[in-house]
Amino acid sequence: MSRMPNGFLWGGATAANQCEGAYREGGRGLSNIDFLPAGEHRRAVADGTLDPHTLGNARFPSRSAIDYYHHYKEDIALFAEMGFGVYRFSVSWARIFPQGDEAAPNEDGLRFYENVIDECRNYGIEPLVTICHFDVPEHLIQQYGSWRSRKMIDFYGNLCRVLFTRFKGKVRYWITFNEINMILHLPYMAAGLTFREGENRLEACHLAAYHELLASARAVRLAHETDPGNQIGCMLAAGNTYPYSCRPGDVLEAMLADRESFFFTDVQVRGCYPSYARKKLEREGVTLPIQPGDAETLKRGTVDFVSFSYYNSMVASSDPELQAAKNGNIFASIENPYLESSEWGWPIDPLGLRITLNTLYDRYQKPLFIVENGLGAADTLENNTVADDYRIHYLREHIRAMKDAVLLDGVDLIGYTTWGCIDLVSASSGEMRKRYGMIYVDADESGAGTLRRFRKKSFGWYQKVIASNGESLGCEQEG
Numbered sequence: 001m002s003r004m005p006n007g008f009l010w011g012g013a014t015a016a017n018q019c020e021g022a023y024r025e026g027g028r029g030l031s032n033i034d035f036l037p038a039g040e041h042r043r044a045v046a047d048g049t050l051d052p053h054t055l056g057n058a059r060f061p062s063r064s065a066i067d068y069y070h071h072y073k074e075d076i077a078l079f080a081e082m083g084f085g086v087y088r089f090s091v092s093w094a095r096i097f098p099q100g101d102e103a104a105p106n107e108d109g110l111r112f113y114e115n116v117i118d119e120c121r122n123y124g125i126e127p128l129v130t131i132c133h134f135d136v137p138e139h140l141i142q143q144y145g146s147w148r149s150r151k152m153i154d155f156y157g158n159l160c161r162v163l164f165t166r167f168k169g170k171v172r173y174w175i176t177f178n179e180i181n182m183i184l185h186l187p188y189m190a191a192g193l194t195f196r197e198g199e200n201r202l203e204a205c206h207l208a209a210y211h212e213l214l215a216s217a218r219a220v221r222l223a224h225e226t227d228p229g230n231q232i233g234c235m236l237a238a239g240n241t242y243p244y245s246c247r248p249g250d251v252l253e254a255m256l257a258d259r260e261s262f263f264f265t266d267v268q269v270r271g272c273y274p275s276y277a278r279k280k281l282e283r284e285g286v287t288l289p290i291q292p293g294d295a296e297t298l299k300r301g302t303v304d305f306v307s308f309s310y311y312n313s314m315v316a317s318s319d320p321e322l323q324a325a326k327n328g329n330i331f332a333s334i335e336n337p338y339l340e341s342s343e344w345g346w347p348i349d350p351l352g353l354r355i356t357l358n359t360l361y362d363r364y365q366k367p368l369f370i371v372e373n374g375l376g377a378a379d380t381l382e383n384n385t386v387a388d389d390y391r392i393h394y395l396r397e398h399i400r401a402m403k404d405a406v407l408l409d410g411v412d413l414i415g416y417t418t419w420g421c422i423d424l425v426s427a428s429s430g431e432m433r434k435r436y437g438m439i440y441v442d443a444d445e446s447g448a449g450t451l452r453r454f455r456k457k458s459f460g461w462y463q464k465v466i467a468s469n470g471e472s473l474g475c476e477q478e479g
């Protein structure tokens with residue numbers, strides 16, 4: 001028998017900004033994500049070097065996305081048909097507080113999420129809510145400079161209070177910030193940060209991250225105070241960095257690269273800035289605006305579980321030539337000669353998932369939750385379906401590695417949600433073409449399409465995986 005432990009949560013994940021669309025409906029305000037263009041300028045906007053408001057007639061794919069806002073019932077019914085026990089989604093901050101700094105929330109926005117949650121509950125699906133998946137109300141960016149302002153802690157706190165109160169008893173699992181370490185890589189996309197000419201970017205990012213960490217810690221306490229049954233976690237973009245060789249210099253580089261990802265989670269789990277981070281910030285001339293009581297806030301707001309996305313591992317070396325040859329992925333890495341890559345150049349490393357699970361569990365000794373994993377690929381719809389054997393293969397190998405981590409290594413894992421269980425807009429590229437779903441959505445790069453949903457081959461495959469609690473990985477079905 002190689003089933004996952006009883007109660008293991010299987011499901012899928014989406015984010016408001018990549019699927020909802022309807023960006024001006026129900027009283028929703030604007031957010032940073034509405035200004036992320038498709039095409040060549042996306043990266044420069046996402047990393048805060050190009051002001052999106054200067055772009056004339058760019059297309060902003062999140063504004064319409066897959067129109068989940070009007071299709072959520074149909075979509076959740078399909079998730080239920082696959083047998084989901086959990087569905088991870090995020091709320092759009094600007095739907096609930098259109099400006100971000102109002103005293104009272106927008107009832108229409110709240111009702112939308114209430115409907116989503118009730119719909120899940122009707123099918124016995126556990127909602128897993130990401131409170132902030134990259135989006136920040138535009139007004140907070142213009143007025144306060146987004147997370148560089150300490151006031152953001154209170155605005156985010158209001159959002160949390162409203163969510164915890166309104167959905168008490170209906171939502172048990174919460175995540176404070178999606179991929180909190182993304183702030184160092186794509187600060188505008190991840191946290192609404194833009195930079196002035198000559199400004200110290202690193203300092204601004206760390207200042208904003210400090211405020212997010214305080215906000216996260218406060219949210220944890222508030223969640224527990226509101227309902228002791230709440231489980232609230234942190235979330236990082238994970239994936240270990242391997243040393244290019246056993247040369248000690250390479251091993252050191254790999255360790256340092258890993259620390260860059262772990263640093264935020266270290267704070268959220270352990271309740272204080274780790275000594276290596278304090279030293280590094282000191283060396284980099286970054287001073288944090290620490291106020292009396294902050295240390296206590298961090299200490300008392302440690303998370304219940306550690307969730308993470310896993311797409312790939314990375315490679316580091318101390319050799320300057322190799323360092324110079326890093327790829328252009330968001331988490332830049334030296335190429336690993338032992339791995340194949342996706343069409344978008346993301347290495348494919350199922351065993352890396354087992355390694356990552358063990359690393360995180362060794363480090364934190366907290367229950368883990370894989371809340372993103374999947375293959376972005378260009379699918380072809382034929383006869384109302386997609387023969388996505390490549391996706392089945394990818395998922396199967398990753399699930400196998402996950403099972404080994406749990407069943408052989410003893411990692412405590414709450415659940416597994418595949419990323420983009422329904423096709424949605426790609427965060428890094430803004431494309432519709434980069435599809436992760438087990439449900440195909442008829443929408444293309446120009447925003448055209450019927451928006452009809454189709455079951456891919458992976459839909460039936462995942463249904464069987466879930467029904468057998470991971471025992472049947474359906475090897476015989478692979479084409």
Ligand code: BGP
Pocket residue numbers: 015018178179237309372376419425426427428429434
């Ligand atoms: C993570 C994000 C998601 C998602 C995923 C896949 O970084 O949390 O929002 O998009 O990556 O990335 P992409 O869409 O760039 O392929």
